[in-house]
Amino acid sequence: MILYLIVPIIVMILYSFNQSHARLPVVSFAWQGFTTTWYQQWNAIPGLTPAFLLTLRLAFSTMIVSAVLGTLMALALVRYRYPGKAFVEQTMFANIAAPEIVLGASLLGFFITLNIPRGFITLFIAHVMFTVAYVAITVRARLSGFDRSIEEAAQDLGANPWVTFVRVTLPLIFPGVMAGALMAFALSIDDFITSSFVAGSTITFPLWVYGVVKVGIPPQVFVFGTVIFVAGLLIAASTLVFQRKKA
Amino acid sequence: MGASGEIDVRLDRVSKRFADTTAVDDLTLEVERGEFFSLLGPSGCGKTTTLRMIGGFEEPTEGTIELGGRDVTDLPPYRRDVNTVFQSYALFPHLTVFENVAFGLRRKKVSKAEVDRRVKESLVLVDLPGYERRKPSQLSGGQQQRVAVARALVNQPKLLLLDEPLGALDLKLRKQMQLELKRIQQEVGITFLYVTHDQEEAMTMSNRLAVMRHGKIEQIGAPEEVYDSPATEFVAGFLGASNLLEGEVKEVAGGIARVLVDGGAVLRVPEARMHGRGVSRVRVGVRPEKIRLVADEGEASSARNSVTGTLRVATYIGVSHQFTVDGPGGRTLTVYQQNMGTDPIPAPGSGVRLEWEPEHTFAVRPSEPLAEWEEEQ
Numbered sequence: 001m002i003l004y005l006i007v008p009i010i011v012m013i014l015y016s017f018n019q020s021h022a023r024l025p026v027v028s029f030a031w032q033g034f035t036t037t038w039y040q041q042w043n044a045i046p047g048l049t050p051a052f053l054l055t056l057r058l059a060f061s062t063m064i065v066s067a068v069l070g071t072l073m074a075l076a077l078v079r080y081r082y083p084g085k086a087f088v089e090q091t092m093f094a095n096i097a098a099p100e101i102v103l104g105a106s107l108l109g110f111f112i113t114l115n116i117p118r119g120f121i122t123l124f125i126a127h128v129m130f131t132v133a134y135v136a137i138t139v140r141a142r143l144s145g146f147d148r149s150i151e152e153a154a155q156d157l158g159a160n161p162w163v164t165f166v167r168v169t170l171p172l173i174f175p176g177v178m179a180g181a182l183m184a185f186a187l188s189i190d191d192f193i194t195s196s197f198v199a200g201s202t203i204t205f206p207l208w209v210y211g212v213v214k215v216g217i218p219p220q221v222f223v224f225g226t227v228i229f230v231a232g233l234l235i236a237a238s239t240l241v242f243q244r245k246k247a
Numbered sequence: 248m249g250a251s252g253e254i255d256v257r258l259d260r261v262s263k264r265f266a267d268t269t270a271v272d273d274l275t276l277e278v279e280r281g282e283f284f285s286l287l288g289p290s291g292c293g294k295t296t297t298l299r300m301i302g303g304f305e306e307p308t309e310g311t312i313e314l315g316g317r318d319v320t321d322l323p324p325y326r327r328d329v330n331t332v333f334q335s336y337a338l339f340p341h342l343t344v345f346e347n348v349a350f351g352l353r354r355k356k357v358s359k360a361e362v363d364r365r366v367k368e369s370l371v372l373v374d375l376p377g378y379e380r381r382k383p384s385q386l387s388g389g390q391q392q393r394v395a396v397a398r399a400l401v402n403q404p405k406l407l408l409l410d411e412p413l414g415a416l417d418l419k420l421r422k423q424m425q426l427e428l429k430r431i432q433q434e435v436g437i438t439f440l441y442v443t444h445d446q447e448e449a450m451t452m453s454n455r456l457a458v459m460r461h462g463k464i465e466q467i468g469a470p471e472e473v474y475d476s477p478a479t480e481f482v483a484g485f486l487g488a489s490n491l492l493e494g495e496v497k498e499v500a501g502g503i504a505r506v507l508v509d510g511g512a513v514l515r516v517p518e519a520r521m522h523g524r525g526v527s528r529v530r531v532g533v534r535p536e537k538i539r540l541v542a543d544e545g546e547a548s549s550a551r552n553s554v555t556g557t558l559r560v561a562t563y564i565g566v567s568h569q570f571t572v573d574g575p576g577g578r579t580l581t582v583y584q585q586n587m588g589t590d591p592i593p594a595p596g597s598g599v600r601l602e603w604e605p606e607h608t609f610a611v612r613p614s615e616p617l618a619e620w621e622e623e624q
């Protein structure tokens with residue numbers, strides 16, 4: 001099972017070091033010897049680096065905005081009672097369950113109707129829309145086991161509601177916020193379906209890769225893929241260490 | 248310890264209604280500066296709600312709350328010079344003991360050196376020096392409790408609220424912490440308003456206490472007053488075993504009321520213990536340890552109250568004897584008698600006489616019987 005999960009990753013890493021000719025046909029990969037050429041020439045393919053940077057920018061902004069909005073949503077869901085609350089909750093799950101292709105198509109229709117020019121903004125709106133529910137759900141899980149008297153204790157000791165939130169509530173739900181934010185980042189960075197609908201003429205990394213598949217994938221793609229993977233590993237490891245330290 | 252006569256807390260006709268329950272019902276209460284004052288009552292009687300209104304966590308539906316002469320009814324908790332020890336301790340799990348205790352001082356922008364000094368001091372006060380760097384999860388229940396006390400006291404509030412702070416501890420630790428809290432209160436001289444459903448705890452710790460039921464105060468007084476002269480049947484029963492006899496007040500004269508008990512005897516009750524009742528039907532009572540049980544022979548001493556009955560059960564408990572007696576009017580009476588080893592013990596079934604001093608007699612207002620959910624005291 002673990003092999004099943006790990007094989008594509010290993011293949012990706014291997015091919016980032018493969019001494020193949022650039023632009024081999026996709027299907028006929030073969031190991032031709034070790035090289036770090038592609039790491040040195042990471043910037044050699046026109047269009048790839050800008051697409052990759054755009055995707056990173058998009059993923060970061062999506063992560064931050066989704067983390068904030070998702071946390072607020074979770075607070076609204078757990079802390080307050082209001083009419084239509086059940087509806088909001090259902091919508092959140094529906095949002096996750098709905099096929100992305102349908103969401104993408106309807107969003108496109110929506111943007112066209114409102115006459116919003118497609119590009120980074122529409123990508124960003126779309127990505128926040130399909131990631132925010134994940135944050136809301138992970139944060140909600142932290143909040144529902146929350147002992148409210150801890151916040152009362154903070155107020156009792158002179159903390160106004162804002163200080164209480166920053167000093168007590170937020171640190172305690174932060175692991176949930178973090179988990180949701182990383183999920184949002186991961187979902188955003190490799191999203192293809194929704195992005196393909198709302199990108200207009202803007203090219204993200206997945207869109208670029210898809211565009212060149214028929215011609216042949218340059219090894220630099222594997223380089224970027226490997227970099228993302230290693231960065232992900234480092235983040236995961238550092239959060240682990242961080243949490244160990246805190247406990 | 249010594250209460251100063253200055254009023255620190257004043258609740259004036261305070262009520263709190265939730266959707267379908269009245270948790271606190273037209274409650275008026277004054278606590279003096281430096282007092283150890285307890286709210287005592289069965290669970291669900293409104294103690295926590297009262298405390299939460301003083302802390303600022305609930306808004307009274309009606310009435311006003313004053314702290315140190317200032318109306319704070321509408322102030323949020325963080326603007327009140329009051330600190331709370333929560334029943335669940337409510338320590339900040341992500342902060343060290345030091346930061347937990349320092350939390351209030353940091354909000355007041357106290358200088359770093361001063362924070363250091365005061366946190367250390369209050370950890371010494373609660374007997375936890377050297378625990379600064381631990382997390383709450385690394386402490387035992389008793390230690391967490393001490394941190395909660397230190398965290399509140401370090402702010403030198405005018406008033407400390409404690410909601411069943413020892414409820415989660417086992418009996419032995421609880422006894423120890425009762426003494427600790429009492430010592431701390433005497434040392435710092437801060438007013439303590441203490442909530443408990445444990446009558447023994449309230450009596451050993453308090454200067455004064457209020458017995459609550461159904462959101463109302465049944466009686467306020469020093470522990471001895473409330474125990475020896477309960478005003479209501481409920482208070483009599485809640486603070487310990489008591490023997491109640493139904494009767495009719497015949498006359499009140501010279502500071503003494505004469506009550507004709509159903510089934511014969513005339514009992515004398517000090518007027519001060521009639522709680523303002525005149526000629527009427529009353530219940531009179533006496534605590535089991537105030538009674539002397541003797542064989543029913545010879546003349547009853549005319550200086551004492553006495554009733555006759557039949558001894559049902561004699562239980563030997565070592566330090567004392569416990570007797571159950573069928574008394575006048577079909578009432579069952581209980582007697583605790585210290586085991587002096589001198590008095591002969593009458594045989595069950597024999598006639599006995601119960602005697603006690605008139606000043607140990609009290610009259611109570613009848614109460615509805617305890618509901619089932621109130622019974623766990």
Ligand SMILES: Nc1ncnc2c1ncn2[C@@H]1O[C@H](COP(=O)(O)OP(=O)(O)O)[C@@H](O)[C@H]1O
Nearest residue numbers: 265266268270289290291292293294295296297
């Ligand atoms: N937030 C609340 N909402 C509804 N009812 C409540 C609330 N808090 C307390 N009550 C009710 O008020 C009554 C008094 O509760 P409480 O003050 O907690 O009693 P105690 O502390 O003496 O056990 C109870 O009947 C309780 O169910």
Ligand SMILES: [Mg+2]
Nearest residue numbers: 291294295296
């Ligand atoms: Mg309570």
